[in-house]
Amino acid sequence: DAGVIQSPRHEVTEMGQEVTLRCKPISGHNSLFWYRQTMMRGLELLIYFNNNVPIDDSGMPEDRFSAKMPNASFSTLKIQPSEPRDSAVYFCASTRQPQETQYFGPGTRLLVL
Amino acid sequence: KNQVEQSPQSLIILEGKNCTLQCNYTVSPFSNLRWYKQDTGRGPVSLTIMTFSENTKSNGRYTATLDADTKQSSLHITASQLSDSASYICVVSPRTSGTYKYIFGTGTRLKVLA
Numbered sequence: 481d482a483g484v485i486q487s488p489r490h491e492v493t494e495m496g497q498e499v500t501l502r503c504k505p506i507s508g509h510n511s512l513f514w515y516r517q518t519m520m521r522g523l524e525l526l527i528y529f530n531n532n533v534p535i536d537d538s539g540m541p542e543d544r545f546s547a548k549m550p551n552a553s554f555s556t557l558k559i560q561p562s563e564p565r566d567s568a569v570y571f572c573a574s575t576r577q578p579q580e581t582q583y584f585g586p587g588t589r590l591l592v593l
Numbered sequence: 594k595n596q597v598e599q600s601p602q603s604l605i606i607l608e609g610k611n612c613t614l615q616c617n618y619t620v621s622p623f624s625n626l627r628w629y630k631q632d633t634g635r636g637p638v639s640l641t642i643m644t645f646s647e648n649t650k651s652n653g654r655y656t657a658t659l660d661a662d663t664k665q666s667s668l669h670i671t672a673s674q675l676s677d678s679a680s681y682i683c684v685v686s687p688r689t690s691g692t693y694k695y696i697f698g699t700g701t702r703l704k705v706l707a
Contacts, residue, residue: 513693521699525694571636573636579624579692584637586635587636
């Protein structure tokens with residue numbers, strides 16, 4: 481198995497631009513998580529999907545952030561408009577069941593200028 | 594508030610030496626405690642997992658211990674190697690049915706020098 485796949489790996493954009501991050505979870509995994517990691521705050525859960533349905537989006541910072549999971553093999557995290565404080569590494573993780581070990585993707589390093 | 598605190602924040606050791614990383618948590622009750630290793634530029638990878646009833650778990654040169662009474666866990670690395678240079682993250686899962694909200698520590702950055 482290829483593991484969790486994320487794209488792009490790096491993204492540099494200007495403030496106000498739209499950013500779309502993509503994730504392909506491990507096949508057969510029913511739970512998908514989007515995290516944001518910064519030096520100051522560590523890993524923070526943004527949103528959790530189970531069987532393609534958003535269960536908890538309370539971690540999404542603002543209305544500028546949105547996430548979708550149209551099918552079991554694909555999810556997107558969108559930031560519109562982006563701001564410099566959104567600069568961070570964004571991880572996607574998947575697991576078969578919520579309490580099982582999460583498998584993380586390589587992350588997308590986002591820099592908003 | 595459920596919290597996971599790790600110490601030290603960073604650590605530098607010489608190759609071949611042992612080291613111990615600490616994790617104190619206030620999450621209670623909890624289901625399990627994990628240690629993850631995160632190499633630079635990569636996502637975290639699970640090293641060990643212990644349920645609340647276990648007090649030690651090994652994975653090669655990595656040994657995790659858990660003291661549920663004092664709410665402390667440690668990760669001991671034996672005979673360190675250059676490839677052990679990474680961040681180590683302690684993660685606690687609250688014991689709530691179907692919970693998905695893992696509580697992450699901010700990690701310990703380990704640097705192993707030749």
